[in-house]
Amino acid sequence: xxxxxxxxxxxxxxxxxxxxxxxxxxxxxxxxxxxxxxxxxxxxxxxxxxxxxxxxxxxxxxxxxxxxxxxxxxxxxxxxxxxxxxxxxxxxxxxxxxxxxxxxxxxxxxxxxxxxxxxxxxxxxxxxxxxxxxxxxxxxxxxxxxxxxxxxxxxxxxxxxxxxxxxxxxxxxxxxxxxxxxxxxxxxxxxxxxxxxxxxxxxxxxxxxxxxxxxxxxxxxxxxxxxxxxxxxxxxxxxxxxxxxxxxxxxxxxxxxxxxxxxxxxxxxxxxxxxxxxxxxxxxxxxxxxxxxxxxxxxxxxxxxxxxxxxxxxxxxxxxxxxxxxxxxxxxxxxxxxxxxxxxxxxxxxxxxxxxxxxxxxxxxxxxxxxxxxxxxxxxxxxxxxxxxxxxxx
Ligand code: AMP
Numbered sequence: 001x002x003x004x005x006x007x008x009x010x011x012x013x014x015x016x017x018x019x020x021x022x023x024x025x026x027x028x029x030x031x032x033x034x035x036x037x038x039x040x041x042x043x044x045x046x047x048x049x050x051x052x053x054x055x056x057x058x059x060x061x062x063x064x065x066x067x068x069x070x071x072x073x074x075x076x077x078x079x080x081x082x083x084x085x086x087x088x089x090x091x092x093x094x095x096x097x098x099x100x101x102x103x104x105x106x107x108x109x110x111x112x113x114x115x116x117x118x119x120x121x122x123x124x125x126x127x128x129x130x131x132x133x134x135x136x137x138x139x140x141x142x143x144x145x146x147x148x149x150x151x152x153x154x155x156x157x158x159x160x161x162x163x164x165x166x167x168x169x170x171x172x173x174x175x176x177x178x179x180x181x182x183x184x185x186x187x188x189x190x191x192x193x194x195x196x197x198x199x200x201x202x203x204x205x206x207x208x209x210x211x212x213x214x215x216x217x218x219x220x221x222x223x224x225x226x227x228x229x230x231x232x233x234x235x236x237x238x239x240x241x242x243x244x245x246x247x248x249x250x251x252x253x254x255x256x257x258x259x260x261x262x263x264x265x266x267x268x269x270x271x272x273x274x275x276x277x278x279x280x281x282x283x284x285x286x287x288x289x290x291x292x293x294x295x296x297x298x299x300x301x302x303x304x305x306x307x308x309x310x311x312x313x314x315x316x317x318x319x320x321x322x323x324x325x326x327x328x329x330x331x332x333x334x335x336x337x338x339x340x341x342x343x344x345x346x347x348x349x350x351x352x353x354x355x356x357x358x359x360x361x362x363x364x365x366x367x368x369x370x371x372x373x374x375x376x377x378x379x380x381x382x383x384x385x386x387x388x389x390x391x392x393x394x
Pocket of ligand 1: 207278279280281283325326
């Protein structure tokens with residue numbers, strides 16, 4: 001049975017075609033610069049990579065090419081063979097605690113939730129509508145980034161603000177990266193050979209969040225009402241004292257929108273390092289003993305260690321700590337700084353294993369006698385989308 005896993009962004013569309021339930025990737029690809037000049041797409045099939053430059057006026061044009069390529073590569077001979085298309089949808093609010101089959105009501109709800117995710121939900125909807133046009137009647141499923149964290153209890157998701165803000169405006173902690181936190185927390189249970197466990201998942205990518213997961217349920221997570229809360233990220237500040245906002249508006253004369261953009265796009269590692277939001281660029285400057293790059297690293301590590309320690313206490317101890325996403329999977333340097341800082345809890349890094357565990361490898365990076373084993377687990381949000389889509393449609 002063939003299932004497509006789709007992640008539509010404002011100017012991109014990523015896809016993977018799976019044979020399910022085997023979870024075999026038959027083809028994958030990315031459409032980039034959709035709606036912009038010099039658009040192109042990349043297809044990976046049978047170990048080969050093809051890049052083509054084509055005009056892509058909108059997502060519909062991208063999906064049209066995608067389905068034509070499925071025929072051209074004989075992934076399918078007929079569109080009937082595609083049993084479902086699963087979409088990553090960023091915000092499901094408190095309406096969706098799991099993935100759902102898309103119907104008109106779901107579309108309306110996702111549209112209404114665009115208020116909470118103005119940059120993401122409209123782009124996700126564009127992808128869904130483009131597939132409806134390209135393969136009329138195909139079953140589609142929405143997989144929400146927020147759904148996994150709907151298990152948070154009131155005492156964790158409510159902010160200490162007037163309750164009518166929650167009642168009237170849905171102000172609460174939602175949490176994001178849910179498909180990744182779910183994948184990693186399930187995978188580590190397989191590696192631990194345990195059904196019940198306390199796990200701390202560190203999704204350290206350009207966007208970053210940490211979650212505390214007990215027996216497969218998210219108990220707490222570092223992102224909040226929006227993805228801007230929590231950890232220091234590539235270009236986002238993470239947690240700040242909100243009072244700096246009115247103060248800065250008065251001092252700089254900037255508008256609230258301008259300050260918001262700075263906190264979102266010009267802060268975090270980019271601002272402190274003065275180099276880049278990309279960790280690789282910053283790490284290469286650390287080798288040259290660049291002071292700002294070193295400072296940025298320390299601030300980053302402090303922020304990650306703080307959340308791990310908090311969740312260790314919230315969970316009453318942990319069976320595993322997992323690192324995933326671009327930085328978590330690849331930066332042995334940052335992992336070493338983090339785990340060394342946690343030595344007060346009895347964590348013991350195995351330096352050799354830590355260096356080995358990069359570029360898609362999965363395994364432990366701690367010594368046998370570490371109080372808590374730490375794992376590197378490459379995340380796979382796409383397969384989670386395919387799994388949920390398959391489970392709902394079979
Ligand atoms: P993601 O959002 O998961 O794609 O992660 C992107 C981040 O991972 C960027 O900051 C990259 O610089 C970082 N990253 C990717 N590869 C490496 C690497 N080999 N070493 C350090 N950071 C990396």
